Amino acid sequence: xxxxxxxxxxxxxxxxxxxxxxxxxxxxKETLFNMIQNEIEGSRFLDLFAGSGGIGxxxxxxxxxxCAFADxxxxxxxxxxxxxxxxxxxxxxxxxxxxYRQALMRLRKMDPFDIxxxxxxxxxxxxxxxxxxxxxxxxxxxxxxxxxxxxxxxxYTASIPASFCIVREKLYKSNKHVFLRKxxxxx
Numbered sequence: 001x002x003x004x005x006x007x008x009x010x011x012x013x014x015x016x017x018x019x020x021x022x023x024x025x026x027x028x029k030e031t032l033f034n035m036i037q038n039e040i041e042g043s044r045f046l047d048l049f050a051g052s053g054g055i056g057x058x059x060x061x062x063x064x065x066x067c068a069f070a071d072x073x074x075x076x077x078x079x080x081x082x083x084x085x086x087x088x089x090x091x092x093x094x095x096x097x098x099x100y101r102q103a104l105m106r107l108r109k110m111d112p113f114d115i116x117x118x119x120x121x122x123x124x125x126x127x128x129x130x131x132x133x134x135x136x137x138x139x140x141x142x143x144x145x146x147x148x149x150x151x152x153x154x155x156y157t158a159s160i161p162a163s164f165c166i167v168r169e170k171l172y173k174s175n176k177h178v179f180l181r182k183x184x185x186x187x
Contacts, residue, residue, distance in 0.1 A: 001054055004030045006061030008087035015052040016075035023052055024119070024149065028172055032147070033058055035170065035177075036115065039145060040064055043114035046107070046139070048100055048130065053080035055117050060089040068113075070096040070103035100126065104133040112141040119149040122175075128159040131180075135161045146180040154178075 001013045001023050015023050024032070032055075033040070041063040047056030048070050056067040067089075069080050077097040084090040096103045100120070107113075116134060120126035127148050134140055146164065148156070152175055156166065160180065168179040 001052065002026060003054075003058055003061045003087060004033065006058070006063065008057065008061035008089060011087050013052055013054050013057065013083045013086070014079055015054075016073065016079045023054055028175075029054065029058055031170065031172075032177055033062060035168075036145065036147070037062070039115060044111060044141070046070075046113045046116040048103065048116065048118050049120045049126075050080055051076050051119065053083050053095075055119070056080075056093070057083055057087055057089060059115065059117075060092055061087065064092075064115075066092050066094070068094045068096065068103075068107060068110075070098060070100060072097065072099040100130050101133065104130065104137055104139060107139055108137040112139055112144065114141050114144050116140060116144065116146045117149075118146065122151045122154075125159070127156075131159070131161055131164065135163050140182065142182060142184070144182070148178045148180070150176055150178060152176050 003011045043064045045059040045064040045067040050069040050071045053069050056069050060067050118127050163183050164180045165183045167181050170177045
């Protein structure tokens with residue numbers, strides 16, 4: 001796994017050993033960032049269920065102003081710290097070793113995020129509660145974007161809060177990215 005573009009381009013990243021982390025492949029990461037490249041520069045980015053931190057680090061490398069990382073696994077957090085140090089991007093980051101609920105409660109005190117990336121364990125429905133907490137905590141900027149990585153057959157039509165709407169889906173072989181915006185931003 002490596003950083004695809006930006007100031008940390010081609011730098012390798014490590015992943016936690018023996019954990020349940022499923023790093024986003026370089027090919028899928030490159031496709032994702034090509035789709036959102038115009039929204040990255042100067043953005044406030046949240047990498048929730050961060051694993052190795054590869055998505056947030058890619059955002060920082062490509063010009064995000066700030067990235068918060070959250071994961072409950074201590075091995076993942078150690079890995080994120082090591083990857084941030086290796087890429088020299090730690091000064092524009094905030095790393096939290098806690099579950100997503102605690103992280104989203106802590107982040108209510110901060111400015112809202114322009115991009116929120118969710119990559120929860122597949123098939124557990126955690127993204128539904130995370131979306132409700134993002135909504136109630138006003139954690140997404142008015143013109144912000146939420147991206148969820150999920151299994152290709154996951155259906156979100158019933159689990160998305162009414163204030164968000166799906167604006168795009170990008171399908172891959174076995175998974176997909178679902179893009180959400182505030183309903184009011186689409187009118």
